Amino acid sequence: MNGPVPPPRIAVAGVSKSYAGIPALDGVDFQVPAGVVHGILGENGAGKSTLMKILYGLVRPESGYVRVDGVDLPGGSPAAAARAGIGMVHQHFALVDDLTVVDNCILGAGRGLGLVDRAAWAARIRQFAGRLQWTIDPQARIADLGVGQRQRVEIVKALLAGGGQTRVLILDEPTAVLTPQEVDELIPALEALAAGGTTVLFISHKLHEVERLCPTVTILRRGRVVYDGPRPERDAMTRLMVGEVPPVLGLHATASPGESRLEVRNLEGGGLHDLSFTVRAGEVVAVAGVDGNGQEPLIRAILRDARAVTTPGLAPEDRLGGIRRLGLIPDDRQHEALVLPLSLRDNLVLKEHRRFPFATSWGWLRLGRWRAHAVDLLTRYGVRGGGPDTPAQDLSGGNQQKVVIARELHRNPGLIIAVNPTRGLDLAASADVLRALAAARDAGAAVLLIHHDLEELLAVADRVLVLFGGRIREAPSRERSAIAGLMLGSPTP
């Protein structure tokens, strides 16, 4: 009866790793028993990704060890990690788009280079998916699958790699790309896996999901374990993750909105149906919705001067080649907002570089002014990690977004459009972005915020609209579940 105590399912001891002399992980210790869902929390840059790479054998630690059921994990080889029973689901899916599900599973979970038996693999895929109450079509092409389905393929692939013996399944930010409903469906599957004896490591910075799923957590900050044990309350978790951060909740306006700055009347086309709404000075109007429900055509219509869109109060010189010049924070900052190889000086002056005082009337660029302008904005908006001559690509995502915000907001535009402005940013950087939008609103700007994250959206929105299937409707209340229902097309508001 009282046999020896089994070793922990996974034990991490004294693991350190540094890049170019900067420690990414510094003496990380924790242990997780078999059959639990354990959360690993931390901000971007806290060392989560490095830890994951070490656990999966992509990176060799400089010191310390990882043991699975008491056996040392040889570093530096994903194949060895897979043999030791570790399955990994990457944040950016490791699936080849133009291949089928079964071919991807053979690629990711198979060994050797010889002949493949697709029928046998397809049967195993169905069997593994069935255990999690999922249906997966092994013959479907990845390109034809939605994000949620792709993630299921990734999880099944990871389980297949372990040949049914997967002891540890690592999920790196698994819910970052999922809709609330897909998250709801993922969670019981992970619980079923844990009940079957697999240990699930759930890497995330979304606290409400960690609260639903993980009884125990390890919290990393700046490469060190700052907490390891039963899950603390949310406020305590936040403090442990980011240190002291002023809350972003309750950034709604107190003053009443002023004159109308953006009017959309009966906008049609591009999958949109009879869209009407108004954004007035001094308010943040947020458009909630799952990506792909009409956000793209709506943004295009506003920028491209569609006839149904009017912008009272926007000066005529604020138009350029049929495109409105307004404070625009686009979805894809790396391609649509910044020119990555260019310096911050150049990026910050874009849109104004041919105007006084940055150029003379005969086209001479006054680079000294550009530099002074950049130095001024970088200080005022607290951009860290580079000076005027640093290429934009060398900054972290959060600082890149600060550069975009500095350029777009420093001239106090009357109308601001922000699309998913916190995508990919950690809590502290997200809070900075939301606060900047609220500050612009308080200074009198009209803000249209099209955002996928409901929690953040509610923190700053004065009014909430919901976009579903190309139609828009105003949310009757700020209640989360009601808005989430509208986002999924529930008929009753």
Added chain:
Amino acid sequence: MSAGILVDALLTGAVAAATPLLVAGLGELAAERAGVLNIGIEGLMLAGCFAAFAVTAATGNPWLGLGAAVLAAMALGGVFAVVSLTCRADQIVAGMAVNLLAVGGTGAAWRILQDRGLTDLPAGSGFTRGWTGIPALGELPVVGPLLFDQYGMTAFALVLAGVLALVRRRTRLGLVLHGVGQDPHALAASGVRVLGVRWGAVLFAAACAGLAGAYLSTMRTHAFVPLMTGGTGFVVLALVMFGRWSVGGLVVGCLLFGLAESAQQGLQSLPGARVVPHQLFQALPYLVALIALALAGRSAPGPAALGRPWPER
């Protein structure tokens, strides 16, 4: 009576012209599937062409020549791989450099051969047609001229095409090749060594190009002249694209081009063709290739990571 003979001659010529294109094309197909655009294939063929001739001329053994062609092309292909894969230089520029290197290198080495009087193969040392050694097979209708009255390289090319098609569709190696050219990030995350796969594909392509070059100087002709490949390598690049990176498409493309080549040779020998400059006839297959490429190229996407270095930053 003469119609049948004419058709036979046309088809025989087509297969003979298609063979080196197919051998080199299969190698290039593998490399491009793995994401490497090797426009140095022309130079690799030229290197193989020269090495096969030189070693056969010196030793009198064409098999040694064939081996030398493979080694020479792989050595030059290795240079391309070091520059474009390991050092991550632009693949087009590196490929162009390989072409120029091959032109200069074979040109200089040809001078040395001339000085030593090795400008002809010893009598009877080149390969001959009828690879089975059974002349009766060559007399068979249709398949005789198409398959058996050819050099052994033709049979090898067809076998290689079959093997490659099988590898592409039925093996994990085929999936790995495809994945490395389509989404190297995904493969690297699964623990596949992307650069290793690409190196292998480039060396395979080089070996194939070397064989195709040897075909030109020790089979189809028993001679070498500088710049002998005359742009064949670039035709191969176009044919791989024309075939939309599939083995079957490549085979069809090679046969079509071979047919055009064979037809222009036939046209040149027609009575009365003298009044037209022969260069116009020689340009005909390339014109056909251009038209075919224009018609076929519209919707061919190709491997997504083709020509991109790895790792990307």
